[in-house]
Amino acid sequence: MTIAADPSTLRDEIAARLDTARKRTQRLTDCLDEDELLRQHSPLMSPLVWDLAHVANQEELWLLRGVGGRDPMHPEIDPLYDAFEHPRAKRPTLPLLPPGEARSYAHEVRGRVLDLLERVSFSTGQLVEHGFAFGMIAQHEQQHDETMLATHQLRKGSPVLRAQAPEPAPADVLRLPAEVFVPGGIFTMGTSTEPWALDNERPAHPVDVPPFYLDTTPVTNAAYIGFIEARGYDDQRLWSQAGWEYRQKADLAAPLFWERGGAGQWLRRRFGITEPVPAAEPVMHVSWYEADAYARWAGRRLPSEAEWEKAARFDQASGRSRRYPWGDAEPTPARANLGQHHLQPAPAGSYPQGAAPSGARQLIGDVWEWTASDFRPYPGFVAYPYREYSEVFFGTDYKVLRGGAFSADPVACRGTFRNWDFPIRRQIFSGFRTARDSDLA
Numbered sequence: 001m002t003i004a005a006d007p008s009t010l011r012d013e014i015a016a017r018l019d020t021a022r023k024r025t026q027r028l029t030d031c032l033d034e035d036e037l038l039r040q041h042s043p044l045m046s047p048l049v050w051d052l053a054h055v056a057n058q059e060e061l062w063l064l065r066g067v068g069g070r071d072p073m074h075p076e077i078d079p080l081y082d083a084f085e086h087p088r089a090k091r092p093t094l095p096l097l098p099p100g101e102a103r104s105y106a107h108e109v110r111g112r113v114l115d116l117l118e119r120v121s122f123s124t125g126q127l128v129e130h131g132f133a134f135g136m137i138a139q140h141e142q143q144h145d146e147t148m149l150a151t152h153q154l155r156k157g158s159p160v161l162r163a164q165a166p167e168p169a170p171a172d173v174l175r176l177p178a179e180v181f182v183p184g185g186i187f188t189m190g191t192s193t194e195p196w197a198l199d200n201e202r203p204a205h206p207v208d209v210p211p212f213y214l215d216t217t218p219v220t221n222a223a224y225i226g227f228i229e230a231r232g233y234d235d236q237r238l239w240s241q242a243g244w245e246y247r248q249k250a251d252l253a254a255p256l257f258w259e260r261g262g263a264g265q266w267l268r269r270r271f272g273i274t275e276p277v278p279a280a281e282p283v284m285h286v287s288w289y290e291a292d293a294y295a296r297w298a299g300r301r302l303p304s305e306a307e308w309e310k311a312a313r314f315d316q317a318s319g320r321s322r323r324y325p326w327g328d329a330e331p332t333p334a335r336a337n338l339g340q341h342h343l344q345p346a347p348a349g350s351y352p353q354g355a356a357p358s359g360a361r362q363l364i365g366d367v368w369e370w371t372a373s374d375f376r377p378y379p380g381f382v383a384y385p386y387r388e389y390s391e392v393f394f395g396t397d398y399k400v401l402r403g404g405a406f407s408a409d410p411v412a413c414r415g416t417f418r419n420w421d422f423p424i425r426r427q428i429f430s431g432f433r434t435a436r437d438s439d440l441a
């Protein structure tokens, strides 16, 4: 976000971001009864009531205790809501706060945080500079809201969430080239100036990226059905060794939540509604292994993380990296499908106002995009404000996803924002686009 220089505007911005996150948390939890909030809808996820008190507990830890120097409100509950102490599968067995108590704890913490915000000086250290800790907490709640939305998608039962479908793609989609060219050369990756960027996005550093071609839009359901119908799931040559082993073990045959309907039609379940798979929408709920196999089938490959970011941010004309594909201005509903305004991605080729200088569309919003890259630190990385934010996840276990999805809020989605997950993950709102080398050296 663009950070105001004067403290009173910054206070207002922070309060608004915290409020947006809390309203979304309420929207995701007020629609379910106590039993549904306490139930574990999938072993992959926490009960929603855990997320509810966990966001409040983190807010208390970082803002009331960390920034405000207050004593713990309920020290006995801290261990219950420590994500590193209890894996998701075990969380239902913990003596968690029941929904009513979790809500009043969150409400009380928020009230005290807003009092603190009125009086805090933003010049007393790195944690509060430009309101960083407050921004981190707004992002944290939004990231849990996204996880809670994934829990809703996994939940069985009648639909409780509703939203308008996105606009159909504009007419110029028919004239879009299948791929865009990104010239070779050095560009600036990451950021040292974005005030609420997290440690793993820092610092800005030069990266030399050879010329390449990138899909103009994410891969669509129609294109992905081509891979399925060509028996791509049965052709071991298309899969990495680990991918093939997982495909066999998990018996993968289509994206998660898909099933075959009559007359060769594919159906999908989306937030409790079963509907025909829309051909023009970006494919979603595929693992990294499936994305990798599809790309090989198409005679292409996944883009590296650096390629993705260069296509999204680098402006050849000015020689600089933008904050977002469209420029430095904040996301709007006309530029990107973010913030759970719609409960699905928009058709491929939508959002011409959000296009990058390269001509690629929907790099921000719609679906998270798997990249070829492992999650690794940038040169000069410094863990902040704690090792467990990113550093403990670096290595070869996780693949990077970029660009956010309809399920991600703008506060937790930047041109530099990095997400990471295991290559087997499918319950997340993950899609991809493909790339190929250019023979122009």
Ligand SMILES: [Fe+2]
Residues within 6 Å of the ligand: 054, 058, 083, 140, 144
């Ligand atoms: Fe968390």
